[in-house]
Amino acid sequence: MKLGFGNIFSANGKRDLEVISKLRKIEFFQEFKPNELHEIAGIVYVRWYKKNEVIFQEDKPGIGMYFIDSGSVRIARGSLYNGYQQLSVLSHGDILGEFNLFEERVRTISAVALQESCLLGIFRPDLLGLINRKPRLGNKILLRLAQTFSMNLLNQREQLIKMKETLANSDIIL
Amino acid sequence: MSDPALYNGYLLRNRNIVNILLLLLVFFVITLPYTNFIVLLLFLSMLAMMLIDPVIQWLEGVGIGRMTSIILLTGLAIISSITGFIRIFGRIEYESATVADLIDSTYFTTKIKTLLPFLQQNEIVDHYCSFLQFIKHRTIDIFSNQAPTFIAIIIIPILTFFLLKDGFLLKKTFIQSLPNHYIEMFISFLYRLKQKLNVWIRAQVLIALLIGGLISLAFYSLNVDSFLLTGTMVGLSFLIPYYGTVIGAMIALTIALLQTDSASIAIAIIIAFATIKLLYNLLFVKFETNHPHPFIVLLILLIGIYTGGFVGMLTIMPIANFTILTGEEIYHSLKRYGFI
Numbered sequence: 001m002k003l004g005f006g007n008i009f010s011a012n013g014k015r016d017l018e019v020i021s022k023l024r025k026i027e028f029f030q031e032f033k034p035n036e037l038h039e040i041a042g043i044v045y046v047r048w049y050k051k052n053e054v055i056f057q058e059d060k061p062g063i064g065m066y067f068i069d070s071g072s073v074r075i076a077r078g079s080l081y082n083g084y085q086q087l088s089v090l091s092h093g094d095i096l097g098e099f100n101l102f103e104e105r106v107r108t109i110s111a112v113a114l115q116e117s118c119l120l121g122i123f124r125p126d127l128l129g130l131i132n133r134k135p136r137l138g139n140k141i142l143l144r145l146a147q148t149f150s151m152n153l154l155n156q157r158e159q160l161i162k163m164k165e166t167l168a169n170s171d172i173i174l
Numbered sequence: 175m176s177d178p179a180l181y182n183g184y185l186l187r188n189r190n191i192v193n194i195l196l197l198l199l200v201f202f203v204i205t206l207p208y209t210n211f212i213v214l215l216l217f218l219s220m221l222a223m224m225l226i227d228p229v230i231q232w233l234e235g236v237g238i239g240r241m242t243s244i245i246l247l248t249g250l251a252i253i254s255s256i257t258g259f260i261r262i263f264g265r266i267e268y269e270s271a272t273v274a275d276l277i278d279s280t281y282f283t284t285k286i287k288t289l290l291p292f293l294q295q296n297e298i299v300d301h302y303c304s305f306l307q308f309i310k311h312r313t314i315d316i317f318s319n320q321a322p323t324f325i326a327i328i329i330i331p332i333l334t335f336f337l338l339k340d341g342f343l344l345k346k347t348f349i350q351s352l353p354n355h356y357i358e359m360f361i362s363f364l365y366r367l368k369q370k371l372n373v374w375i376r377a378q379v380l381i382a383l384l385i386g387g388l389i390s391l392a393f394y395s396l397n398v399d400s401f402l403l404t405g406t407m408v409g410l411s412f413l414i415p416y417y418g419t420v421i422g423a424m425i426a427l428t429i430a431l432l433q434t435d436s437a438s439i440a441i442a443i444i445i446a447f448a449t450i451k452l453l454y455n456l457l458f459v460k461f462e463t464n465h466p467h468p469f470i471v472l473l474i475l476l477i478g479i480y481t482g483g484f485v486g487m488l489t490i491m492p493i494a495n496f497t498i499l500t501g502e503e504i505y506h507s508l509k510r511y512g513f514i
Contacts, residue, residue, distance in 0.1 A: 047354055058360070061510050063362045088423070104362060123358070125365035129342075133234040 002158050016041045022069050022120060026093050028144060043126035049113035055096070058110040062100035064123035066091055071117025076110050089114065095148065101127060198509035215326060218492075222251070224368075224375050227336060241339070247337045253326045269403035274314075274433045277306045289437040291410065306428070313483025315334035317378055353498060363507035370499055378492060382409040385450060389426060396430070396439065404429045412454065413474065415465035415496075419454075423486075425448040466498065 019041040023029045029037060049055055049071070055061050058077060072091045078084035087109060090096055096111050101124055131138030179498035226247050233243040276282055282303050287294050345364065353362055386409020393401035404426055423443065430439045465471065472492070479491030508514045 042342070045350060045357065047356060047357065053354065060512055061358075061362070063358050063365075069312060121357070123361045125368075129231075132231050133240070135235060164510075170402070 002171070019044050019046060019120070022046070026067050026069070026120070028067065028093070028148065031144070032140070036140070039073075039130065039134060039137055040141070042124075043056070043130055044120060045121040045123070047119050047121055049117045049119060051115050053112060053113050054110040055113060055119065056107050058107055060107055061104055062097055062107045063104045063125070064121050065098040065101045066096050066111075066119040066121050069098070069118040069120055071119075072114045072115050073117060073119075074112050076112070098145065098148070099147075100124070101145070126150065160163050177416070178356060179291065179493070215329050215333065218326070219330050219337055220331060221375060222334040223337040223381065224372060226334065227341075229374070230338060239389060244335060244338045248331055248338070252331045255331060260327065261458065265402050266406060269400035272401050272402060273429060273432070274310055277303065277310055277459060282306075286431055289431055289435075290440070309479055309483045309487065311483070312480065312486055342347060359463045359507055359511040362508055362510075366507070370503065371496070374495070376457065378413055381412055381454070385409045385412045385422075385454070388450065389422075392434060393426075393430070396434065396442075398430055399433045401428050407484070407488060410492075413487075414491045416468045417450045417471065417475065466494075 007098050011033075016038065020037045021042065023032075023041060029040070031083055034038065046069075047066075055066065055073060068090055069110070070073070070092060073094075073096060074089055075087045075096065076084040077087060097107065097127075100107065101122065102125060127141070187380060229247060230240060232308055233246075234240050238246075264450055275284075283299050286299050293299050308345045349360060351356060386405040388405075389408040390401050390405025393404050398404065407425045408422040410419045411425060426443050426447070430443055431437070466474070474494045475487060478486035478488075480486070482489065505514075
């Protein structure tokens with residue numbers, strides 16, 4: 001005989017397996033072991049967004065980061081209603097809102113789903129809890145984030161150098 | 175990029191959620207007289223969970239599994255409930271009955287007037303006795319029909335066990351059901367509230383235990399029969415802002431005068447309370463939250479006395495402070511995220 005609780009827990013176990021399979025497909029989590037992915041799945045929120053639905057908005061506080069599982073997301077600056085400046089379009093495996101994982105502060109960009117999208121959210125309080133409970137795993141996640149940040153920084157530096165070179169070769173006077 | 179229809183959808187959902195929450199609140203208030211025992215059990219279990227959870231997190235941090243830690247600590251709590259609490263509660267129940275008998279008889283006024291002769295011709299002692307009788311009857315009225323204590327002793331550890339084991343899961347399941355627009359605000363709200371409540375609850379428990387323990391010890395050494403009851407009541411009275419020390423001193427003075435044969439004990443108690451208040455101000459003032467206005471505190475206290483007698487008077491302030499902290503955090507979260 002199964003009690004109500006049993007059903008709730010078994011359903012959740014199934015959901016965790018689904019989250020783990022989604023996590024496995026994302027590059028960020030490639031180096032994590034199955035038991036570590038199981039722990040991480042516990043703090044991941046799977047969120048579905050409709051086309052044009054706002055994921056987060058510029059000038060509003062934020063507390064977490066998202067991984068794109070499916071669909072695509074437009075990153076933009078400026079008002080949602082009076083025009084905006086598109087910065088990039090992100091798709092499967094990309095990360096958005098990562099700076100807010102370290103501090104709850106106002107977002108500097110907006111993110112809007114370009115089509116029906118599935119995002120995996122990790123939020124600061126849950127990550128802090130995980131770091132408290134499993135310091136090794138917490139450190140591994142933080143190290144992985146640092147690697148991602150440094151990669152992004154290197155890419156942006158290269159872009160900046162290229163832009164400087166282009167500007168230097170052009171007729172524009174700085 | 176903008177989609178006004180979608181935005182209107184948010185507003186509509188906003189309004190619906192607020193309406194549902196208000197309806198739930200009204201339902202909760204209406205059913206409270208019938209469900210107060212269950213609410214109390216839940217409240218105490220959550221309190222226990224908030225006190226035990228940091229220990230479990232620490233045990234997890236040093237490599238002991240969460241389930242093992244929960245079973246270990248809940249087992250300890252159950253054993254201490256059965257062995258320690260039943261004895262302590264039994265003793266407090268006995269002491270309460272003794273003090274209640276003394277308040278009801280003419281012994282009270284005679285004894286006080288004998289010990290304090292300057293009050294012989296004054297009616298204040300009779301009025302004070304009537305006031306105490308009123309509070310006592312309110313206490314008995316409210317708590318006479320409650321389920322027995324042993325139900326609480328069995329239920330609270332079970333509820334605490336499940337809250338510790340599945341609290342995060344329940345929270346996550348609830349958050350998953352929220353619309354996308356509210357998820358970050360709600361997680362932030364819960365985190366901030368938990369941080370605040372953790373500090374506040376630990377400080378309150380520490381204050382009540384320290385003050386209560388000191389008073390119990392002092393009264394035990396002075397051979398006052400109801401030393402545990404006095405310690406418990408005075409410990410809880412120190413959680414009442416502005417009036418706590420005076421209420422605690424009145425309780426201690428009344429019980430001490432009723433159960434000893436020396437008026438000089440009154441001076442000792444007044445000096446002891448002045449010293450404790452001084453120490454309290456030095457040690458604990460940093461833990462104090464923004465208290466409501468003294469008038470509001472008085473009003474809350476009167477509601478407590480009217481609804482729950484002595485128990486109501488001593489427990490309504492922590493409950494009110496808990497509610498105020500939660501309300502403040504809800505307001506700040508809604509404001510921070512631009513909902514109001």
